[in-house]
Amino acid sequence: MGRHPILAAVGWLAATVAATLVGVGAIQLVGAGITTGTPGGVRDQRDVERALAAPEPVSPPPSREATPEPTPTAGPSSPSPTGGARGSFSGAGGRAVAECGPSGVRLVFWAPAQGYQVKEVERGPDDHVKVRFVGPPGEQELRLRCVDGEPVVETHD
Numbered sequence: 001m002g003r004h005p006i007l008a009a010v011g012w013l014a015a016t017v018a019a020t021l022v023g024v025g026a027i028q029l030v031g032a033g034i035t036t037g038t039p040g041g042v043r044d045q046r047d048v049e050r051a052l053a054a055p056e057p058v059s060p061p062p063s064r065e066a067t068p069e070p071t072p073t074a075g076p077s078s079p080s081p082t083g084g085a086r087g088s089f090s091g092a093g094g095r096a097v098a099e100c101g102p103s104g105v106r107l108v109f110w111a112p113a114q115g116y117q118v119k120e121v122e123r124g125p126d127d128h129v130k131v132r133f134v135g136p137p138g139e140q141e142l143r144l145r146c147v148d149g150e151p152v153v154e155t156h157d
Contacts, residue, residue, distance in 0.1 A: 052111050087151040093133025093140025094118070100146035105129050107144070116140070128154055 084101040086108065094112040098105050103125035112118055116135035123129055130143040143154040 085150045087144075089142055089144060089151075089153055091133075091140050091142055092137070093135060094131070094142070096131050096142045096144065098124075098129060098144045098151040100149050100151050101125060105144055105146045105151055107131060110142075 084099045086097060086099040088097050089095065092113065093116045094110060096107055096111075097109040098107050100106075104127050106125040107121065107123040107129045110118065110121060110131040112133045113135070116133040118131065119134040119139065120130070120132040122131075128143055128145040130141055132139055132141045134140075144151050145154045146152070
């Protein structure tokens with residue numbers, strides 16, 4: 001057997017080792033960017049809850065045709081810092097917190113459910129407020145008003 005096949009095998013082996021070392025070095029150089037993959041790092045549950053508690057303006061997506069709305073569920077009312085009653089409400093599209101005061105009902109907080117975006121917000125204070133969510137199943141709306149100083153869901157007939 002000649003020297004050429006042995007030299008070819010040794011050359012191939014050297015090229016493979018060199019390519020592997022370059023790849024490992026590149027991964028170590030990039031490092032944390034590959035392992036976390038999350039902009040801003042990984043967040044724990046408390047960070048997520050704090051981020052959700054601060055409402056942010058959201059630009060509305062294009063309009064879609066409305067679909068029937070589910071019956072929203074309401075949480076217990078509690079006193080708000082301004083002295084009025086505060087209630088938590090949720091539906092398929094998202095959730096909202098409203099409070100009643102001397103000027104009417106006011107949206108304090110709203111957040112879309114996963115897969116939904118905020119399309120429209122009328123935060124008040126007014127006779128009624130609403131937040132409209134849009135997602136793959138269509139539009140969902142939470143419309144709220146005050147009854148006897150308590151925020152309630154306004155139903156559509």
